[in-house]
Amino acid sequence: MAEKVLMKGNEAIAESAIRAGCRFFFGYPITPQTELAAYMAKRMPKEGGTYLQAESEVAAINMVYGASAAGARVMTSSSSPGVSLKSEGVSYIAGADLPCLIINIERGGPGLGSIQPSQSDYWQATRALGHGDFQMVVYAPSTVQEMADLAYGAFDIADKYRTPVMILGDGMLGQMMEPVELPERRTELPDKPWATTGHGNARPKNVANSLYLVAEELERTNFERYERYEQIKATEQMAELVDCEDADIIVVAFGASSRIARTAVRYAREEGIKVGLSGPSPCGRSLWTRSPQPASMQRPTCQSR
């Protein structure tokens, strides 16, 4: 039986990532993801891993790029304004088909915004950060348990599809404590024959790169990448509907606010109003570009009010 402990969401993500085999963390201080980096700073040296406080968010994500290309399970964490700074690096990581985990413990925007919890980065996350022609897998947990589970599984999805994966949490989920069952430690990690590890005079050279000066070559890589995205949409999306079968109104929500929505839907049902809850979280948990819920779940007959 797995152990159950009381943890903050930020800490649960960190511990779960370590158990998933992540041994490299590069970050920069920002509220409200603070506990995550602090946890990593404490744990990584004892796990034989690396915690490195980078000179900037920009440097941190580029360290992630290097470590990922070198074959490691690697992550970074930040909050909204810091994630904006990481945009460039995430674009290069996607372009070079590298796996990694990016945590966004959202706060309010725009600009310096606030340090209060927010879901303000939905569009940025689901349309993918940075410039042009890529998408990324985005998970939106609504409980500390989901944070732990999704961080653990995110590394597998990232490795399988060679794509950056984001967990889109918020300051409330990151800082609140809930009981959480932590996953078992990974003992085996996937092989990465594409990694730039030094060829050891034993294989052709490997290159991590996103530059294609011949337009047709770039187009081919982008088509190939979008085929992978379609495969992810078809096979990896997680979703569930609550009370939607007979619903006249469906509330769509994710993250911490979906917990409020869930309660509101229950009260409405008690009053006889036919309301359902949809969206990626807590019912579903995965966000994907252009549609907050899978196409198969969409109900064109629903009328918005």
Added chain:
Amino acid sequence: MAQKEEKLVYERPHSLAPVVTNYCPGCTHGIVNRLVAEVIDELGIEGDTIGVSPVGCSVMMYNFYNCDFLEAAHGRAPAVATGVKRVHPDKVVFAYQGDGDLASIGMAETVHAATRGEKITIIFINNAIYGMTGGQMAPTSLPNQVTQTSPYGRDVTTAGYPVRVCELLSSLDGVAYLERVCVDSPKNIRNAKKALKKAFQTQIDGIGYSLVEVVSTCPTNWGMTPMDAFEWMRENMLPYYPLGVYRDVVAEGYANAAEAAAARAAACPIAMAENPQLDEIHASLPSKAKVEAAQAAVPGVNAPKEGGDR
């Protein structure tokens, strides 16, 4: 009749791929690319070397070498190299950057990789101009130097002064070896190669961060013939960027950058304090067995050294 024995005196280094580069005729990138390849060959480290190319004229370097390579975003090569080196501390990681990449958009990454004492090697091409984008003012463009974006000459009252990278980095404690060289003559080319080899050796020996700055030319964007460009470089750049060794902790009598840093901080109680917790972590980590155990978790790292086809 006696057969004359063939004696090969010059050939392409193995680590240099047989491809056409994108460099302009007369540009010094070609010379320095070759020197780096010669050093990799002579040290026998092609299979253990991972290069990082920048954004700039050498952006396509990953095509020019036979070792593993990463293409970094503009200015981020030291951060990318840091990521690779932390995963593979026993491998040789180098980045090759121009002046705009290293000293302008990537200055933070440059300074911090150096002060962290990352055991990486940076090759810095300083030709005082942005080459690939067509000749704009660089952080190392000289006062009064005419470029596309300083058409009346670099105006120091508005554009400020050039950055002297070796001098700047020499104040940082993580740095083990800094030398500024040029490649305008056979003698200087030989000296540059010596410096490059020493920089790689500094990394291999775990002494600390190393950087070689190569004062270079850009005949195309300077609007000169290659020989005139060398003359201009000697007349104008070398007085501003004097050649020489700017840091060599071993020559200063220290075993490595850490020892030199401790000597500098000798009067600072906290810097010199015993730290049993860190000692314990260090003792548990850098042993070879531990490194190998960590790398076992990174598939592909322990690939066989010999016998493969590439």
